[in-house]
Amino acid sequence: MARKPATARPALDRYDRAILEIVQRDNKTPQRAIAEAVSLSTAAVQRRIAAMEKSGVIAANVAVVDxxxxxxxxxxxxxxxxxxxxxxxxxxxxxxxxxxxxxxxxxxxxxxxxxxxxxxxxxxxxxxxxxxxxxxxxxxxxxxxxxxxxxxxxxxxxxxxx
The missing domain is CATH 3.30.70.920 (Lrp/AsnC effector binding domain/regulation of amino acid metabolism (RAM) domain)
Structure with a gap:
C-alpha cells in the first residue's frame, strides 16, 4: 500500500490509542465491545474511528491471509x-x-x-x-x-x- 502524503492530523489521545490497539488486533471487533473496553459510548467510538479513517491514521481495513x-x-x-x-x-x-x-x-x-x-x-x-x-x-x-x-x-x- 502506498503511503499517503503527510498531512496535519489531529493528535491522538489515550482513547484513540486504545481503540487503535483493539482494531489492529481485530478490525471486526464490534464497536459496542470497543466502547466497553475503552470506557466510551458506542457513538463516540464510531466517530473516532471514522475520524481516524478520514485523516489517514487508519490507512486500510484488510484481511491478513495465512x-x-x-x-x-x-x-x-x-x-x-x-x-x-x-x-x-x-x-x-x-x-x-x-x-x-x-x-x-x-x-x-x-x-x-x-x-x-x-x-x-x-x-x-x-x-x-x-x-x-x-x-x-x-x-x-x-x-x-x-x-x-x-x-x-x-x-x-x-x-x-x-
Missing amino acids: PDAVAATITAIVEVQLRDERAATSDRAKDLFRNTPEVQQCFYVTGGISFVLIIVAPNMPVYEGLTRRLFAENELVVGFRTLVALDRVKAGTAIVVP
Missing part, C-alpha cells in the same frame, strides 16, 4: 542495489515494485543498498521468474541478494502506538 493456507510457501527478503540513486531511477523502481503483487513490502533504504523487498511466491520456479523480471533483466538494477525465510517466526501487522 500464506500457508493459499500455498504461498516461499518468503524471500531481497536486497536490491540500483545502478544509481537519481530520482528518476528510484521512482521507476518504486513503481515497478509497487505494481508487482508478489512484492508484499518494499522499503527504500540507506546503507549501501537501495531497497529491501519482502516477496511471497508459491514456489521456486515462480520466484526465479520474478527475480529475472524484477532484477536480472532490469537495467535499473546492478545487483540483488536473496535471503529465503526458513520460518515465519513473527509477521505482525500492528503498529505500537505510543
Whole structure:
C-alpha cells in the first residue's frame, strides 16, 4: 500500500490509542465491545474511528491471509542495489515494485543498498521468474541478494502506538 502524503492530523489521545490497539488486533471487533473496553459510548467510538479513517491514521481495513493456507510457501527478503540513486531511477523502481503483487513490502533504504523487498511466491520456479523480471533483466538494477525465510517466526501487522 502506498503511503499517503503527510498531512496535519489531529493528535491522538489515550482513547484513540486504545481503540487503535483493539482494531489492529481485530478490525471486526464490534464497536459496542470497543466502547466497553475503552470506557466510551458506542457513538463516540464510531466517530473516532471514522475520524481516524478520514485523516489517514487508519490507512486500510484488510484481511491478513495465512500464506500457508493459499500455498504461498516461499518468503524471500531481497536486497536490491540500483545502478544509481537519481530520482528518476528510484521512482521507476518504486513503481515497478509497487505494481508487482508478489512484492508484499518494499522499503527504500540507506546503507549501501537501495531497497529491501519482502516477496511471497508459491514456489521456486515462480520466484526465479520474478527475480529475472524484477532484477536480472532490469537495467535499473546492478545487483540483488536473496535471503529465503526458513520460518515465519513473527509477521505482525500492528503498529505500537505510543
